[in-house]
Amino acid sequence: MSYHGSYLPNALLHIDADAFFASCEQAVNPAYRGKPVITGAERGIVAAASYEAKKLGIKRGVSLRDVRKICPDAIILPSNYETYSLFSKRMFDIIRRTTSAVEEYSIDEAFADITGLRRPMKMSYSDIAKHIQTNIHNDLGITVSVGLASTKVLGKVAANWNKPNGFAAITSQNKEQYLAKLDVEEIWGIGRQTAKHLYRLGITTALQFAQRPENWVKNNFTKPHQEIWQELNGHSVYKIETAEKESYASISKTRTFTPSSANAEFVFAQLAKNVENAFIKVRRHQLVAKKIIVYLKTQQYRYLGLEAKLNRPTAFTHEILPLVRQLFKQLFVTNTQYRATGAVLCGLQTDESIQMSLFENPLELDKLKKVYSSIDKLSNKYGKHTIFLGSSMPAHTVSQHQNFRGSVPIAKQLRSKALNQRKFMNLPVLLGSVK
DNA sequence: TCTGGGGTCCTAGGACCC
DNA sequence: TCTGGGGTCCTAGGACCC
Numbered sequence: 001m002s003y004h005g006s007y008l009p010n011a012l013l014h015i016d017a018d019a020f021f022a023s024c025e026q027a028v029n030p031a032y033r034g035k036p037v038i039t040g041a042e043r044g045i046v047a048a049a050s051y052e053a054k055k056l057g058i059k060r061g062v063s064l065r066d067v068r069k070i071c072p073d074a075i076i077l078p079s080n081y082e083t084y085s086l087f088s089k090r091m092f093d094i095i096r097r098t099t100s101a102v103e104e105y106s107i108d109e110a111f112a113d114i115t116g117l118r119r120p121m122k123m124s125y126s127d128i129a130k131h132i133q134t135n136i137h138n139d140l141g142i143t144v145s146v147g148l149a150s151t152k153v154l155g156k157v158a159a160n161w162n163k164p165n166g167f168a169a170i171t172s173q174n175k176e177q178y179l180a181k182l183d184v185e186e187i188w189g190i191g192r193q194t195a196k197h198l199y200r201l202g203i204t205t206a207l208q209f210a211q212r213p214e215n216w217v218k219n220n221f222t223k224p225h226q227e228i229w230q231e232l233n234g235h236s237v238y239k240i241e242t243a244e245k246e247s248y249a250s251i252s253k254t255r256t257f258t259p260s261s262a263n264a265e266f267v268f269a270q271l272a273k274n275v276e277n278a279f280i281k282v283r284r285h286q287l288v289a290k291k292i293i294v295y296l297k298t299q300q301y302r303y304l305g306l307e308a309k310l311n312r313p314t315a316f317t318h319e320i321l322p323l324v325r326q327l328f329k330q331l332f333v334t335n336t337q338y339r340a341t342g343a344v345l346c347g348l349q350t351d352e353s354i355q356m357s358l359f360e361n362p363l364e365l366d367k368l369k370k371v372y373s374s375i376d377k378l379s380n381k382y383g384k385h386t387i388f389l390g391s392s393m394p395a396h397t398v399s400q401h402q403n404f405r406g407s408v409p410i411a412k413q414l415r416s417k418a419l420n421q422r423k424f425m426n427l428p429v430l431l432g433s434v435k
Numbered sequence: 436t437c438t439g440g441g442g443t444c445c446t447a448g449g450a451c452c453c
Numbered sequence: 454t455c456t457g458g459g460g461t462c463c464t465a466g467g468a469c470c471c
Contacts, residue, residue: 043439061436106471191469224445224469254440301438340439 010115010236011125014147014155015095015132018164020108021048024087025077027141036071038064041078048079051164084108087140094135098128103240111152113240126169133167152238153231154178156188157206172234179207179232189228206232247348248285253277254342260299262337267296268328271341275324278345279317283376288313290347292320294327299337306331315351316368 017023021039026032036056040047046067049058056071067074088107095102098121101113114128121128129146136144143165147158150172157178158168170178185195187206201220203209210232217229227237253274261267271294282289290313295305306327314320324343 040439045439047439061438063437109471189469193468222446249443250441252441256439342440 010113010150011117012149012152012155012236012240013110013112013114013129013132014149014152014159015091015110015112015136016145016147016156016159016163017091017108018143018145019048019050019054020087020142021079021084022050022053023142024084025075025080026050027087028083032075036074038067038074038076039079040064041076043079087142090140091136091142091144094139095132097135098132101240101242103242104244111155111240126167129169130167133165137165150234151231151236152240153188153228154234157182160186175234176207179210180205182206184209187228187232189224194225246285247350248287249348250344250346251278251281251285251287251289251348252342252344253281254340256297256340258339260337260339262335264332264334267332267338267341268325271296271328271343272321272324274341274343275321276317278343279315280376282345282348283315283351283372286351287348288315288351289345290349291345292324293344293346294324294331295342295344296328296331296338297340297342299339301339304331309347313347313349316372 022037025037025039026035032050034052035050036053036058037050038046038048038053038058041064044064046053046058046060046062046064049060049062053067053071053074058067058070058074064076067076084107088104091108092102092104092110095110095112099112099114099117103111105111112132114125117123117128118125121131123131125148129148133144133146136142145159145161145163145166147155147161148167148169149155149158150170154170154175158170159166161168161178168178182205183195184190184198184203184206185192187209190198197220198204198209203212210229212229214229217226221229230237255270255274257270275292275294279289289310291307291309293305293307295303297303308323308327310320310323
């Protein structure tokens with residue numbers, strides 16, 4: 001299939017690794033190749049399944065008990081994020097050998113702009129795409145699927161078309177064939193809710209949506225879906241974001257513990273650990289937080305949360321621990337089983353923006369910075385939580401064996417629904433104080 | 436679909452100001 | 454004290470993504 005750029009103003013690639021975690025494991029350990037490999041042992045459900053496993057019907061989210069039933073020989077591994085991150089970095093570097101306009105969209109996905117490279121490379125856009133695909137396979141031993149199109153949304157469609165190791169090019173000429181076979185819910189950026197809305201309007205395929213007049217789209221949808229409509233029609237709205245992400249809107253840490261607990265001290269320790277971990281990340285990025293949200297998740301999957309504004313932005317855990325305890329006391333109900341805790345730090349700004357004048361004693365601030373920076377250094381060197389606050393002690397003693405790779409005592413029963421569904425129902429807002 | 440963990444963006448509506 | 458109109462900023466909450 002050849003791709004004629006003359007039809008289109010730009011040539012974008014979407015590069016999507018196939019069964020990424022499982023593929024990395026197979027690349028690292030040749031004995032796993034050709035075999036059903038599952039990652040997610042630490043959670044008790046499938047995080048990623050190799051294509052050999054997928055053929056047997058093993059999908060993301062399936063419990064490991066079911067996996068063993070379906071396939072007793074399946075190789076079940078704990079997720080090893082350090083390894084996956086290395087593969088990820090190398091994959092992006094390989095793509096950058098062809099073009100510097102690369103967006104690291106997620107650990108296993110990239111967008112790349114190859115507009116204008118046909119002449120210098122003496123290759124068609126399709127061949128450039130396949131060239132990158134081959135380089136990744138040769139160098140890393142994993143396969144990726146590649147989509148070529150004039151917009152990111154169409155690129156996604158193309159990359160997903162022939163997985164694994166697939167390639168598809170969507171042009172203005174062949175676009176309709178692809179979109180006619182695509183359910184609106186499979187479009188990137190259209191989820192369950194919007195799909196329902198579209199069905200009610202009598203739209204089921206991406207093509208039907210793309211073919212509605214612009215006015216109709218403007219009357220029935222807000223900006224995000226108007227943009228998707230443009231992209232489906234080949235008008236590029238979403239740009240390739242090359243810049244490395246250096247700032248965050250929020251930083252959160254949450255952890256499920258098994259078994260659940262009704263012990264106030266234990267649950268609080270878990271929460272304190274979340275707060276510590278979130279602040280470690282905040283400090284690593286030289287940020288300070290202005291607001292904190294803490295929440296508890298009950299055994300019934302109800303979220304109860306409270307937020308507090310901080311009088312002064314901070315990056316120091318100990319300053320707000322009394323506040324966290326206060327919030328916790330308001331949230332915690334005795335005789336209730338909790339399965340997880342979490343902390344979100346938001347209102348993030350760079351730590352240079354802290355106004356010294358707000359600090360009673362600038363020398364103290366300096367000292368604190370030094371203390372925390374040595375804590376962070378030690379943690380980096382000897383592992384997280386070499387040093388930790390006394391209040392999170394119970395969390396650390398428990399987590400010792402839970403974190404031990406390959407010896408998870410109890411399979412956690414988890415599923416992907418997650419925090420977007422969190423409801424901090426009608427809770428009073430407590431204004432915090434940093435003292 | 437029986438339930439991780441970490442994020443983002445958008446919008447409506449209220450607060451506040453002139 | 455009432456009234457109108459307009460602007461900006463902030464926040465809560467929804468929806469979506471990997």
